[in-house]
Amino acid sequence: MRAQVLTAAGHPLAATELPAPHPGPQQLLIGVRACAVCRTDLHVVDGELPDPKLPLIPGHEIIGIVIEKGKSVDRFNLGDRVGVPWLGWTCGVCEYCTSGRENLCDRARFTGYQIDGGYAELTVADQRYCFAIERYGDVEAAPLMCAGLIGYRTLRMAGDARLIGIYGFGAAAHIVAQVMRHQGRRLFAFTRPGDAGAQEFARSLGAEWAGGSDEPPPELLDAALIFAPVGGLVPAALAATKKGGTVVSGGIHMSDIPSFPYRILWEERVLRSVANLTRRDAEEFLALAAEAGIRTETVTYPLADANRALADLRNGALQGAAVLIP
Numbered sequence: 001m002r003a004q005v006l007t008a009a010g011h012p013l014a015a016t017e018l019p020a021p022h023p024g025p026q027q028l029l030i031g032v033r034a035c036a037v038c039r040t041d042l043h044v045v046d047g048e049l050p051d052p053k054l055p056l057i058p059g060h061e062i063i064g065i066v067i068e069k070g071k072s073v074d075r076f077n078l079g080d081r082v083g084v085p086w087l088g089w090t091c092g093v094c095e096y097c098t099s100g101r102e103n104l105c106d107r108a109r110f111t112g113y114q115i116d117g118g119y120a121e122l123t124v125a126d127q128r129y130c131f132a133i134e135r136y137g138d139v140e141a142a143p144l145m146c147a148g149l150i151g152y153r154t155l156r157m158a159g160d161a162r163l164i165g166i167y168g169f170g171a172a173a174h175i176v177a178q179v180m181r182h183q184g185r186r187l188f189a190f191t192r193p194g195d196a197g198a199q200e201f202a203r204s205l206g207a208e209w210a211g212g213s214d215e216p217p218p219e220l221l222d223a224a225l226i227f228a229p230v231g232g233l234v235p236a237a238l239a240a241t242k243k244g245g246t247v248v249s250g251g252i253h254m255s256d257i258p259s260f261p262y263r264i265l266w267e268e269r270v271l272r273s274v275a276n277l278t279r280r281d282a283e284e285f286l287a288l289a290a291e292a293g294i295r296t297e298t299v300t301y302p303l304a305d306a307n308r309a310l311a312d313l314r315n316g317a318l319q320g321a322a323v324l325i326p
């Protein structure tokens with residue numbers, strides 16, 4: 001099979017011909033139809049996350065067809081269309097797994113990080129962490145698997161906030177904006193200063209106001225969601241948030257947060273992060289996405305152009321989500 005392989009952090013992916021993987025007892029062999037490119041892939045390729053499997057096939061927003069199954073597989077049949085997310089395996093016995101927080105499992109393994117992912121023609125995945133994909137096309141479903149799932153978990157951590165500011169208007173934000181509109185919430189969008197294209201994109205998805213992250217919003221926020229990996233946005237978001245409001249960081253990696261005066265955190269503002277996803281998040285979100293008629297904006301690239309897709313994401317040169325097609 002053809003695959004794009006990371007051999008060392010900081011190096012471009014290499015087009016490689018590999019033998020087809022064999023599914024273990026609980027695994028599906030999946031013919032990849034589409035794999036979206038997540039900012040986490042950039043962090044892995046750039047060496048900003050510790051200890052990836054090497055060599056590694058990145059990619060954790062996979063949509064494909066089951067073409068072979070392991071002997072214990074009972075949730076899917078040959079020909080089924082499935083989605084494979086970031087959460088690839090959990091231990092089931094640690095204090096997190098047994099308290100509804102498998103996203104924090106001490107021994108969790110992640111697709112496209114410790115497990116080979118979807119930048120390939122074929123992949124194997126544990127059936128217990130895969131989801132049936134109905135209703136959506138392959139390409140439009142792919143960004144739901146992480147941008148959608150993690151975006152949804154991030155939004156959930158904002159509780160019942162009415163007016164929410166989103167910092168960084170990329171793949172996750174463009175999905176969250178539609179969920180917010182469905183839920184009747186108000187949205188302000190903060191982009192890189194001067195990024196008129198992203199601001200227009202945000203307005204087209206229901207943002208009442210869109211401006212640069214260096215601008216104060218016209219009204220204080222009930223909550224803020226940060227999707228851009230820029231630590232300086234944390235004090236900016238706290239300063240833009242009302243008393244008792246919550247600032248949620250949805251990314252896996254961020255540049256250092258600069259020091260800030262205690263008074264912008266005081267008055268019971270909450271600052272928290274989101275890590276990974278649970279299978280329950282995925283089930284809730286996929287049902288909600290269908291009910292809310294969530295659409296994804298995608299830019300497709302052939303698998304062979306994975307490095308170009310990563311570069312475009314790094315440079316903010318695309319709107320919505322990049323999706324690789326093998």
Ligand SMILES: [Zn+2]
Binds near residue numbers: 095
């Ligand atoms: Zn566990």
Ligand SMILES: [Zn+2]
Binds near residue numbers: 038039040086146
């Ligand atoms: Zn991701």
